Every structure is written in C-alpha cells, then in structure tokens.
Amino acid sequence: MKRPIFTLFIAAVVCLATTGDAVARKKAKASIKTAHAVPVKPKKVAEAGLAEARLIEVYQLAAQAQGREALTKAESLVQDYPHFQLAQLVYGDLLAARTRPIRILGDVPESMLKAAAPVLVELRDESQMRLKALRERPPPGAVPSQFLALSPRNKHAIAVDASRSRLYLFENRPTGLALVADYYISIGKSGLEKNAEGDLRTPLGVYFITSNLDPKSLKDFYGSGALPINYPNVLDSKRGKTGRGIWLHGTPPSQFSRPPQATDGCVVLANPDLDQVIRTVEILTTPVVISQRLNWVTPNSARSASKPFEEALTAWQNAKSSGNMDRLLSFYSPDFNSNGKTLTEWTPALRSELDKVRGHAIQLKDLSFLRWTDAADTMVVTFGEVADGTRSGPTKRQYWGRQGSQWKIFFEGVIG
Amino acid sequence: MKHTRSTIFATLRLLTLAAACTTTAAHADEYGDVSQLLRSGKLTEAMIKADVYLAAKPTDPQMRFLKGVIQRNAGKQAEAIATFTKLTEDYPELPEPYNNLAVLYAGQSQFDKARVALEMAIRTNPSYATAHENLGDVYARLASQAYNKALQLDGANAAVPPKLALIREVFKPNLKSQTPAAPAVPATVVAKPPAAVPAPAAAPAPVTAPVTSVAPTVAAAKPATAAAASAAPAKPAVSDNSVKEAEAAVHAWAKAWAAKDMSAYLGAYGKEFDPPGKQSRSVWEQERRKRIVGKASISVKLENLNVTVNGNKAVAKFRQDYRANALAVSSRKTLELLKTGDQWLIVKESTGN
Secondary structure (H helix, E strand, C coil), rough: CCHHHHHHHHHHHHHHHHHCCCHHHHHHHHHHHHHHHHCCCCCCCCCCCHHHHHHHHHHCCCCCCCCHHHHHHHHHHHHHHCCHHHHHHHHHHHHHHHCCCCCCCCCCCCHHHHHHEEEEEEEEHHHHHHHHHCCCCCCCCCCCEEEEEECCCCEEEEEEEEHCCEEEEEEECCCEEEEEEEEEEEECCCCCCCCCCCCCCCCCCCEECCCCCCCHHHHHHCCEEEEEEECCCCHHHHHCCCCCCCCCCCCCCCCCCCHHHHHHHEEEEEEHHHHHHHCCCCCCEEEEEEEEECECHHHHHHHCCCCHHHHCCCCCHHHHCCCHHHHHHCEEECCEEEECCHHHEEEEEEHHHHHHHHHCCEEEEEEEEEECCCCCEEEEEEEEEEEECCCCCCCEEEEEEEEEEEEEEEEEECCC | HHHHHCCHHHHHHHHHHHHHCCCCCCHHHHHHHHHHHHHHHCCHHHHHHHHHHHHHEEEEEEEHHHHHHHHHCCCCHHHHHHHHHHHHHHCCHHHHHHHHHHHHHHCCCCCCHHHHHHHHHHHHCCCHHHHHHHHHHHHHHHHHHHHHHHCCCCCHCCCCCHHHHHHHHHCCCCCCCCCCCCCCCHHHHHHHHHHHHHHHCCCCCCCCCCCCCCCCHHHHHHHHHHHHHHHHCCCCCCHHHHHHHHHHHHHHHHHHHHCCCCHHHHHCCCCCCCCCCCHHHHHHHHHHHHHHHHHEEEEEEEEEEEEECCCCCEEEEEEEEEEEEEEEEHHHHHEEEEHHHHHHHHHEEEEEC
C-alpha cells in the first residue's frame, strides 16, 4: 500500500543524486557566513533556504522507500512552516499513502479535485521548478555571461533565471564572483519581457537595486521587505516601455512561497530568503540581472569577450582626455538621449566638462560593465570619472550600444 | 453515505469494545448488567453500578473501561479521556483503551493525538483490526487536512461538522454480527454489486478510499475482476469443489490458530505470503508464535464466510470474532489464497477494507 508513493518521487529525485548534498550545502553556507563575520544581529531568524532543503530531504527519503521517516520529517516541516503549501501537499500524500496508493504528487481525493485543480497545477509546477534548479546546477566557478566586469564597489550581484524560477546571489570577492546562495522565486503571472504598465510581466534586463523599503511601511502582502529596482532603465525607456514599481519582495503571511508565475511583475522570494538577500546586498551598487535563461560562462571567457568593448571605452577615455570635442563626439550615437536631451542639446554640457578638465587626463575608477544582449547588444557601464590632479569626480553611468563592430554611447548621466 | 451512520453506530462501536471485556465468567453478570444499562441509555444507573463495583475493585480494567464508555456517552469527554489515559498507563498492553482514546481525540478533531494513540494500540497488538481501520481513517483525515492547507481551500474549516457527528463520519461502525444491524452487512454484499458497477468508470484507478462503504470492496479492490463482475453480476462459475476446498482451508487455519497448533497455523500460509509491515517472514513467524503460544486460551470464530474462487486464486471474506484471555475483538478480515499443489495456502491477510 505504501509503495506507490515512492515511485512518485523517484523520478524527481533520481537526478538529484548529484545534488543530494542540498542539505549539506546549506550547512556549508552557514559556516561561510560565520567565517565572513558579517555583523548580523543575534535576532532569531528563519534560515534562508532551509525549508526547501528539508523538503528535498523528504523527497529523497520517500524515493528511498523510507516512508515512515519521510512522514516524520514532513510532519515537522509543516509544523515549522505551516504555510508552505507544497510541503503540506507532500505531507498529505505521505499520510494518504498509508491508506491508499498515491499515483501523482498531490493525489487529492476526488471530492477535492474540482476546487483544487488550478492550485494543484501551480504546486506541481513549483515542485518541478525547485527540483530543476537543484538538478541543473551552475557549473562550478562559472558566472552569468552578463557580469563582464564588476568593480570592488559591487560587493554583491544578483541574477534571476526565470526558466528555473531561481535567484542566484553572488559575492564579489578579490578572487572573483562566488555564488553564495540561490533561492526559489516567483515572477509575473503573464511571464517575462515587461512592455507596458499592468501587463503582469517581469522585465528582462540589467538593473540595480535602488532602495530598501521599510517593511513597516508595506502591506502584509509584500512580506518582510522590498528592494525596488530601476525599471524602466535607460534601454527600456528608449524602447518605449512603461510601468513602474518592480520590486524584489517577500510573501504574505498566508503563503510561504508563491507559484512560479504569480506576481504582477515583481520577483517574489520566501521571507527568510528575502531577509537574507536584504541583509546581504547594497543599495545602488548591487546589480540585478533578470534573464529568461542564464548563460553560465567561465570568468576567463567573459574577460576575453569584453576585449573589443574595453578598447572602445579606452578610446573614449583618451578622446575625453585629449580635449578634442570632435573626436569625443564621434563616440556618441545619433540617437543619444540623456534624460530627454538629444545629442545636440546635450553637447554644450559635454563641452563645458571638457573645458573643465582641459589638459588633464581622466581616470575611470571602480569601473564596472554589464552586458545585455537581446535583439540589440548593450553595455551598462558605471565608473567614477576623476581628472588627474583632482581627488574625486562624479559617478557616471553610460549605456553603449553595438552597431556592427562599433560601440556607441546612447546615454550618459551622473548617478549618486 | 457517511452521514447515514447514526450516533448509535458510534456508540455501539464503543459497546463492542466494552463487551470485549465481559468474558471472564465470574464477573460476567456485573459487566453484562452495566453493558445492558449502557445500551439502553440508562447512563446514570450504569455509572452507579460501575462505581459500586469499582469501590470494591478499583483497578479492575474491564469495569474501568466500561466507565470510560459511560462517561463518553454522557458527554463527559474530558473525564472519559482521563479514564482511558489512566487505563493505557496501567495496562499498556491493552489496545482497546488506546483505540477509544483515539475515538475521543478524533471527536475533538485532534487527529495528531488520535494517530499517536492508534499507533500505540497497534504497537500493543499488531493484529488489532479496529485500530488498523481507525488509523486508516485518521490518516485519511490528516491527509485531507494537509491537502486543505496545501490548496488553501477555505471551505474546509467551515465544513467541520459538530464533534459527535465527526466521530460518526470518521469512524465506521464495527458491529458484531449478533447486533440487530448486522444482517444488513451480508445483505449488502449481495445487493451492492450492481450499484458498484458505475464506480469503475468514475474511479478508474484501484484506489480504495477508506471511508467507502463496506460492501463494494470486491469491485473496488480488484479492478481486474471488476469488469468480469459487471459482465456477470452473479458469482463467476467455478466448481463448488474449489469453493468448498478453500472454505475448508480457511476453517482449518482458524482451528489451528485457536488450538495454538503453530505448525498447522504457520503451514496455512504459502511461500508467497507477504507479512504485514516491513517484517521478514521469520520475524513475523516469531511474533505470531509469541502472541499465540502465550495465550491461555484462544477462540476464533468465523462468521459470514464468503469465498470467491477465480482459477487458482480465492478470496475469503468474513467476520472474525477473536477472543483470547480477557480480550475479544471482532473484525472484518480478507484472506487471499493461492492453490499450490492440492492445497489452498494464504498469500495475503488483511483486516478492514
């Protein structure tokens, strides 16, 4: 009688063999945390990612025909996370397996089926996505192809892979980007590629966290906090995209996690996971890449891919240092637009900048550039522009677009 | 279907258990009197009689058990729980107090506690059918709760019926055959198959819902034969001889059990027999030996034996009245037999549905 449920999980877990250390991984992560001695207040918080690790453990036990043990673990899991619906579903299956065969995840009684069908589909999706992300791990040492160069000021970086309902959190160490955690997330009800206000889609692109909203100012619906991102960014606006208020935020008290496609366009994490992200990241300097499917590359290949762009950037730097206006202007695209100003309207401002630095070379401090490739190829560049002989300068952001083999600037502005 | 079960069934179930303790001859009258009063609803008198008896013999488990039933029927849930809890502490080897404790907990929708109590009952006596059945129901109930939380079906909480009704719903009556309602059981066995025929279409998979009625298990449990049954509602034609042989094998098994003839008893089980739980054959045999040989006396009576034969396979369904020492348990039982050589040997033994 108990047997059929095991087959149910076997398919899911067989491929997990390589990630059977999901629990161990969480533990390892915990020790990393202490090693870094981040001054976390000794507040009692639910550990990020723990609920999922425990769920996977239940799956694995069930797959190994350890029904009793699985049931016990599931029971304590739902006691600790009563609103973790997927865990409740699995717990229900394990209980029901003691009285009848279970054929499928969420084998609810016929009487419940009608009312439950849509939610069941969502919970099965969630289960599948969580397993997928744990099965298809990023190659060790690899980074998302967007992160070409990060500066020491970018202490962390975030990448969202919608195809796996996953958010990857990186720490930018002297040795390079290191993946420190990843969490299940939900995106827009209508999917990706936000275009217009109210289209219930999550934007695709390179963004930055702009602020950290006080949870007290938020409705329960947003959970334990919110990190807005700068949608629409320069590229979005150039393309006429509309909408606003895209946040990374938490879940309401009644739901530990939400289905893979559930939001109005925001990226939603379970509260313990969001809390960990909030504790980790920095405002303004933490990039957030949202992608349909991340392309993982080795840091070396990322570096070599960025060579042509680096040359263009150095040429621009030299042009600006030279003080030659015509030469400098050749780097700017005809469709340049800086906060509503066309290139012609903006040229006087550029000229006065040149006048100021005349005779002094400029240096680019804390340079970072992230590449976004879709129909177009775009580079989002951030640096501090410091003229020789001065101690500081404005932090600038440029958007470069590739036309053929030529990189041209279509936005330039001062941030922060 | 569930709602047709009246309070009386739930009560009778507890009475059945109470009656279980009425076998020691010397005190049969007192127990019988109290039971009678209970049955006729004279709770106050029953309580007085029980208390008088207990004043003289305060530890007597049978009368304390009856007292618990009286308290429960009088609506004194907390006192009944206390009585049964104390009994489980004083007589941890008795499964019945655990079972009734579970009934009371389930009545309060405390299915987790009910589950623990029933698991204790089964640990105490692995073959205790009532607890197995009840535990199945409690698991189903817990599963349903978990599903409701998973699916966020708000209706679920609102729909929880009043506590006593819940007992009716969760627990099936476990009637002894001599009770007035009993004739209905064999009657439905015969009458039900046509009604059960639409079921296979609605529920194609062999899911035996624990709360379905007693009768259609033949159709529900064996999808393979269900088709045949619907084509020919009558018993498939098999030689009377096979049926008689299989019946004889079942009777011989019961006789060997009652006689504590272990070699005959264990010999009634075929090589293919799958011991319950995760036990190995030898562990199971050891356990049976321990349970059976240790008893002063055992009586196993079979009632409403119904054997169906299909080729070299037979299914025997019956009500088993088991008495050992002071315990008596009445349960439904199904034996699946396989003809091996010229012998019918048991390959599966299950209680309840």
